[in-house]
Amino acid sequence: MSTDKERILIAEDEESFVDAMTLGLTREGFEPIVATDGQRALDLFHETQPDCILLDVMLPKISGLDVCRQIRKESKVPIIIVTARSTELDTVLGLELGADDYVTKPFRMAELIARIRALLRRTTDSTERPSTDEEVLRYQGLTAYVDRHQVVVGDDEIKLPPKEFELLILFLRNPGKVLTRDLLVDRVWGHDYYGDTKTLDVHIKRLRTKIEPDPNNPTVLTTIRGVGYRLDLARE
Structure with missing residues (x-):
């Protein structure tokens, strides 16, 4: 198996979509790897260490949501x-479990490729950033170690998926400032992101469950209606 191409794991059991994605990815210079059930997807993930995963929600043996988890x-x-339009709840659950993005069937191959490239570019940028003294951000009861991707609230470490962590760091670097929805999507998902803002809303919701005293009545990440969000936590 070649090592100079970025590997994309396709976890999909519908033959027509598998064929289309395999052809499209190959034409764009990627190396597609196909799994037609959830167990095979997990096996291939461990065997091939792909650079990105396209994960259908409805998979045999193990569901896409469980694979994501x-x-x-x-x-x-x-x-x-990757989901059908009729499975919006599964889409939200997938994002809550840590997926970075979603597309709905049927989709345009050009859009899917653009989303893959945007995610891979941001992943590369974060791993190739020069190593310096670690940035540590501290706010009331919360400490974020940027290089270690570690967040501690009180005495407890909390686990954040990549996009939730990026959002938190962006807010912590801009306390008291209103960050528009467009700015948040641009900074975390990339300026060429094709999707809607549902992805952002779900990630904000999940982040609140981990850093808010009462997620149903947020006082840390507050919504500025019609504009965006603001971090209202006072800096120590």
């Missing part, structure tokens, strides 16, 4: 949920 326990690899 298992992978997120050990890896930050970019995951794009």
